[in-house]
Structures are given as structure tokens and as C-alpha cells.
Amino acid sequence: MNGLIHKTNGVHKNGKSHKTMYTEETDWRKDYWESFEETPLLAAVFTYICYGLVVLIGHIRDFLNDLGLLKVNACLEPRIPGFVPLFSTWESFYTRHVFRRVSDVLSIPVCGVPAARVEIMKRVTHNYGWSYELHKDERSTMLNFGSYNYLGFSQNKGxxxxxxxxxxxxxxxxxxxxxxxxxxxxxxxxxxxxxxxxxxxxxxxxxxxxxxxxxxxxxxxxxxxxxxxxxxxxxxxxxxxxxxxxxxxxxxxxxxxxxxxxxxxxxxxxxxxxxxxxxxxxxxxxxxxxxxxxxxxxxxxxxxxxxxxxxxxxxxxxxxxxxxxxxxxxxxxxxxxxxxxxxxxxxxxxxxxxxxxxxxxxxxxxxxxxxxxxxxxxxxxxxxxxxxxxxxxxxxxxxGKDGTNDGQRRIKQLAWNCRYFRRNLHERGYIIYGNKDSPVVPLLLFMPTKLAAFSRECRKRDLATVVVGFPATPITKTRARFCLSAAHTKEDIDEALKIIEEVGDLIRLRYSRLPVPDFNENDIELIR
Structure with a gap:
């Protein structure tokens, strides 16, 4: 980039490039940077293989279904002679054989205020994800790192x-x-x-x-x-x-x-x-x-x-x-x-x-x-x-028109939470995207199998977050997206980091081989 924003290539001791962006000779944000580490070659290869296998198995299942040898538990469009398909064939295929395999992690029934902790209702499927039975009496309280409640104003009191x-x-x-x-x-x-x-x-x-x-x-x-x-x-x-x-x-x-x-x-x-x-x-x-x-x-x-x-x-x-x-x-x-x-x-x-x-x-x-x-x-x-x-x-x-400093407290707390959470993820070796002051923190997962596994394992440990895959993201950049809130305390963030570390070690998510970005040593303390 030219002008105020410059792109640099720092070099780690292992010789690998570290892409960051920062400002030079400006008066608006000297420590501005954004981190976008490239997808590791091995992770990209395995991601394409994974999607390829899912698509191949889907075509085999459709072929066996046409022959009457296999019943596909899906809503198939009736083939009416003389009529073209009403909806896209590929969209139907992708929904039946790819999206439906992870549908349980993409839509979770919430039954409480989306605060720092949120109530999740249990649901069970008997037809491979096409419909769900809600168990209203079986609820669990989880850490909520998936809501856009940035300043913590989503409350049922106050x-x-x-x-x-x-x-x-x-x-x-x-x-x-x-x-x-x-x-x-x-x-x-x-x-x-x-x-x-x-x-x-x-x-x-x-x-x-x-x-x-x-x-x-x-x-x-x-x-x-x-x-x-x-x-x-x-x-x-x-x-x-x-x-x-x-x-x-x-x-x-x-x-x-x-x-x-x-x-x-x-x-x-x-x-x-x-x-x-x-x-x-x-x-x-x-x-x-x-x-x-x-x-x-x-x-x-x-x-x-x-x-x-x-x-x-x-x-x-x-x-x-x-x-x-x-x-x-x-x-x-x-x-x-x-x-x-x-x-x-x-x-x-x-x-x-x-x-x-x-x-x-x-x-x-x-x-x-x-x-x-x-x-x-x-x-x-x-x-x-x-x-x-x-x-x-x-x-x-x-x-501040309410006569308190509650608004400023929430803004500063969110800023502190963002830097603290992001820095700890960087130090643990995960590939993290975005700016250090952003309340949105994407963690790269790459493979669709890890997308589902990450969400399920986090929920087992009472951490609710959002996972996003293709086509909402590029095919090699499937991710978990964490959203920070001023309602989160340091204890909440430390608990979430511990869970992420456990799950990350279980499904092997430490892809980063680059140094921790150059935070100012006093960043977190100054904001606090």
C-alpha cells in the first residue's frame, strides 16, 4: 500500500515471512497493524482433499439412490417430465451432503440473554439433521463468545x-x-x-x-x-x-x-x-x-x-x-x-x-x-x-448523559479484552486474522472436519462460539470467529483461552510458525 499505510515483511529467525501493516510518520495511529498469515501449504492440500472426499461420497450416494440401492435421507426435488429443476442442483447437492453434516454446529438454539454467559437448549435429530427435537428442560449455561454484544448492553435488568x-x-x-x-x-x-x-x-x-x-x-x-x-x-x-x-x-x-x-x-x-x-x-x-x-x-x-x-x-x-x-x-x-x-x-x-x-x-x-x-x-x-x-x-x-462513567468503563473494558484475548491466542501459536483493536477475532481452522470438531468440543467444555466455512469464507480459510464483549471479565477470557488451548491441542490447530506480532509492552496495562 502507498500513502499512510505501508506493508512490511518482517523475517522470523526461521526465515519465514511475517506480513503486517503499520503506519509511518503519521499522527493518527502509529501502532496500527493487521495480521493475515498465509495458509500453510499442507493445511491447504488436506482441506481440498477433505472437500473432495465429501463431494465424491455425495455423488456415490446419489448414484446408489437413483439405482434404488440406498435411501438418501434428504429432501430431493421430484423430477417432473418437461420441467426444469426449480432450484439449483449444486446448491441442493451441497446442502444435502456437505452443509447438513455440520448443521448442528451452525444453528444453536439460544434461550437466554446473550450476555457473557448464555443458556443453550439441547436438541436432538432423528433424521440426520433435517429436523430437530428441542428438549426444553435440558439447558446448559456456556461462555458466550459468539454474540455481537460488544458493549454488554443486551441485558434483562438495569x-x-x-x-x-x-x-x-x-x-x-x-x-x-x-x-x-x-x-x-x-x-x-x-x-x-x-x-x-x-x-x-x-x-x-x-x-x-x-x-x-x-x-x-x-x-x-x-x-x-x-x-x-x-x-x-x-x-x-x-x-x-x-x-x-x-x-x-x-x-x-x-x-x-x-x-x-x-x-x-x-x-x-x-x-x-x-x-x-x-x-x-x-x-x-x-x-x-x-x-x-x-x-x-x-x-x-x-x-x-x-x-x-x-x-x-x-x-x-x-x-x-x-x-x-x-x-x-x-x-x-x-x-x-x-x-x-x-x-x-x-x-x-x-x-x-x-x-x-x-x-x-x-x-x-x-x-x-x-x-x-x-x-x-x-x-x-x-x-x-x-x-x-x-x-x-x-x-x-x-x-455520559446518565451522569455516570459507565459508558467509558465499558469502552475501555472492551478495548482491553480485545488486545488481551488476541495477544494470548497469538502466543499460543494460532493463526489469527485482523487488527489488534478489533472486537472480532477469527481463528483459522482450515478443514471442514475441524470446523465441526472445534465447535462440538468447545460446547462440551461450555464455550459457545461461531464457526464459519465455505462458501461464506474462501475454501481454505474456514474459521472460528470470536466476538469480544465488555461484559467479559478477565476470568471469563482466561477460561475461554484454556478451553481453546485444550481443543486446539486435541484437533491440532497450532499452524502458525511466525513470531508474536510486535505489541507495545504497555498496551494492555495502559488500556486497563
Whole structure:
């Protein structure tokens, strides 16, 4: 990368490369780095062999089923003469023979508040994962390292709970109307104002669903004749929203400013295909924290390129607002930048605020335009009042408007937890992705068999986490994803580390051969 972010290749004593990124001669984050260790060759080979065997066995089972020699316990599409298949053949095959083998670790019934510890309900399948029988009386309490409860506001007691309960009695559970048709209550207007104050922008607009905040509002901003430059790892809501705009979409390599600048140069020099007319708008679409990689966007470089090439920036802060920055205001706060340099600031309330819905912040002209034209404003009912109050209460705590320092305590605790947990995993020899300040910590597993084994063995030891495999990740980068929370204590993290170490030794996950990244010796103590 060029500009503020530089990529270096440190060399370990065994001669192997250690890829990190850091800043040089900057005033915004001298110790910024991200770790992305390459997949070991042997692990990649075994991963492909593993997937190959599963696919081969699946085809053999289908062949024997066609001959009537084997009954496949699956929902097979009836072959009606003269009709084409209704759904994709490969999707059906993958679901039946690959996904279903690990379905018990990909959807776990939770029956309690997603706090530091969570209640899990036992379930049993009698038909190889196609249906489950819940045992409501058999529950177990586990350490929760899989929820987006970054600041620990998802609670069933405390000031947020009391305020939401009071508002439920006053307003009910829903306005039963859209923003433009008698659905806008006074607390919705209060939330819009508070979000704008929190972000440091002129105005804000709230939406009842986080996914729809992207997918339904992006078509109001760009259209045919415009260009969207999208990070290749952007969330599905951004991908869908971009496609619905009708604009031309081009991707650039993840968090790679050289790739982005190349796309921008080409767009400015060559213009639109065939006609070579200038693009009406160029919109750079990125996320603050990437939920599968744990990486933080190089926002100072994004802003520099935006100004250089006269483009616009759409920033999705779903996983960063509340969880990043000394004041919990996201990556803009983390880098100490001016919020007005971001044209469209989007985020959700479903993570750090323990609620639901999303927001878009920006200039008054932008927000008024969205209020008039967005499908979320015209067709969707507004946010339920209890949810609105949950956001109001938690945001006021973060801002310190409740008269306490509880908000700052939660922000500092999360920052400490992130560095402490990540550093300990690095020291134990696991391949960890992402930035050291990110609340999302991916641990590479590689093989699909280890994906299932890791989740099952962790649950046996009362640790609940999320595992993710192909096609949600590249085929050789199956991973476990840990999400840190301010609700976690040091004892909780130490217990989780002990369990991960036991399971890691059992299924052999210590793939890293590189030195521990260069943390500042006082990092953890200073944050604490």
C-alpha cells in the first residue's frame, strides 16, 4: 500500500515471512497493524482433499439412490417430465451432503440473554439433521463468545431495561405505520437527533432493520450512469443494495489502497464504457470493521483518495460503532478524523447498543432526501418504541448523559479484552486474522472436519462460539470467529483461552510458525 499505510515483511529467525501493516510518520495511529498469515501449504492440500472426499461420497450416494440401492435421507426435488429443476442442483447437492453434516454446529438454539454467559437448549435429530427435537428442560449455561454484544448492553435488568419497560406501557410495541403515515413518534425524532449528535453530523435517519438500512437506501443515492467501487469483502446487504441501484459495480481488493486508487484512476481517465462520458457519481463503499476478517478499514487513506479523485464515501459502521474509538463512535473516532469527511455514515443498533435497526447520518440535505424517497420511510413501519428507548438509553450512557462513567468503563473494558484475548491466542501459536483493536477475532481452522470438531468440543467444555466455512469464507480459510464483549471479565477470557488451548491441542490447530506480532509492552496495562 502507498500513502499512510505501508506493508512490511518482517523475517522470523526461521526465515519465514511475517506480513503486517503499520503506519509511518503519521499522527493518527502509529501502532496500527493487521495480521493475515498465509495458509500453510499442507493445511491447504488436506482441506481440498477433505472437500473432495465429501463431494465424491455425495455423488456415490446419489448414484446408489437413483439405482434404488440406498435411501438418501434428504429432501430431493421430484423430477417432473418437461420441467426444469426449480432450484439449483449444486446448491441442493451441497446442502444435502456437505452443509447438513455440520448443521448442528451452525444453528444453536439460544434461550437466554446473550450476555457473557448464555443458556443453550439441547436438541436432538432423528433424521440426520433435517429436523430437530428441542428438549426444553435440558439447558446448559456456556461462555458466550459468539454474540455481537460488544458493549454488554443486551441485558434483562438495569437502566436500559427499566426505561424500555416503561416506554412499552406508554407507547405499546409498535406504531403500526410508516414514517410518512402517522408512524413517527416523538421518541423517533429524539433518536434521530441523538444519533446525529453522537456521530457529529448535521442530521440522521433511523431504520427498523439493519440489513434494510443498506439495501433499501443505497438505491436512493446512486443510479444508472454512476459507479460503485466496493471492497471485495463487503457485507451481503451492501452487495444487494449496490445491485439494486442499477449503477456499474467494480470491486477492489480488500483494504488495498493501491487497488482502489487504480480503479479510481481508470474511472476518471476512461469514464463510462463505450461512450467514455464522465461518471455521474463515484461512490466508494467500505465497512469500518469487517465481521469475517476482523480487519479495520484504512479510513485516512480512503478519505485522501476520495478528496483526490472527487468521489463520495459510504461507510458501513455496523461492527465498529460503539466498539471502536476512545469515545465509542466508530472508526472515524478511532482514527481521530472529521465526521464531515464521510459523505454517508451508516451503522446498526443490533450490536453495540443491544437493540435492532440502523441509521444513516450525513448532511441535512442528504437525510431529507432519504426521508422522502427511501422505501424504509415510505413502506416500512418505524422502529418499535421499546427498541427505540433501548438505543436512547444505551447511547446516553456511552455519551455520559446518565451522569455516570459507565459508558467509558465499558469502552475501555472492551478495548482491553480485545488486545488481551488476541495477544494470548497469538502466543499460543494460532493463526489469527485482523487488527489488534478489533472486537472480532477469527481463528483459522482450515478443514471442514475441524470446523465441526472445534465447535462440538468447545460446547462440551461450555464455550459457545461461531464457526464459519465455505462458501461464506474462501475454501481454505474456514474459521472460528470470536466476538469480544465488555461484559467479559478477565476470568471469563482466561477460561475461554484454556478451553481453546485444550481443543486446539486435541484437533491440532497450532499452524502458525511466525513470531508474536510486535505489541507495545504497555498496551494492555495502559488500556486497563
Amino acid at each position: 437502566p436500559c431495561y427499566d426505561a424500555a419497560k416503561s416506554v412499552t406501557h406508554k407507547y405499546g410495541i409498535t406504531p403500526c405505520a410508516s414514517r410518512q403515515e402517522m408512524g413517527l413518534l416523538d421518541i423517533h425524532a429524539e433518536l434521530d437527533s441523538l444519533v446525529a449528535e453522537f456521530l457529529g453530523v448535521e442530521a440522521a435517519f433511523t431504520v427498523p432493520m439493519g440489513f434494510a438500512t443498506n439495501s433499501m437506501n443505497m438505491p436512493c443515492l446512486v443510479s444508472k450512469g454512476c459507479l460503485i467501487l466496493s471492497d471485495e469483502l463487503n457485507h451481503a446487504s451492501l452487495v444487494l443494495g449496490s445491485r439494486l441501484t442499477g449503477a456499474t459495480i467494480k470491486t477492489f481488493k480488500h483494504n488495498n489502497m493501491q487497488s482502489l486508487e487504480k480503479r479510481l484512476k481508470d474511472a476518471v481517465i476512461n469514464g463510462q464504457p463505450r461512450t467514455h462520458r464522465p461518471w455521474k457519481k463515484i461512490l466508494i463503499v467500505v465497512e469500518g470493521v469487517y465481521s469475517m476478517e476482523g480487519s479495520i478499514i484504512c479510513l485516512p487513506e480512503i478519505i485522501r483518495l476520495k478528496k483526490k479523485y472527487k468521489a463520495y464515501v459510504y461507510l458501513d459502521e455496523a461492527h465498529s460503532v460503539g466498539a471502536m474509538g476512545p469515545h465509542g463512535r466508530g472508526v472515524v473516532d478511532y482514527f481521530g478524523l472529521d465526521p464531515k469527511d464521510i459523505d454517508v455514515m451508516m451503522g446498526t443498533f443490533t450490536k453495540s447498543f443491544g437493540a435492532a435497526g440502523g441509521y444513516i447520518g450525513g448532511t441535512k440535505k442528504l437525510i431529507n432526501h432519504l426521508k422522502l424517497t427511501s422505501h424504509c420511510s415510505v413502506y416500512s413501519p418505524t422502529m418499535p418504541p421499546p427498541v427505540v428507548q433501548q438505543v436512547l438509553s444505551s447511547m446516553k450512557i456511552i455519551l
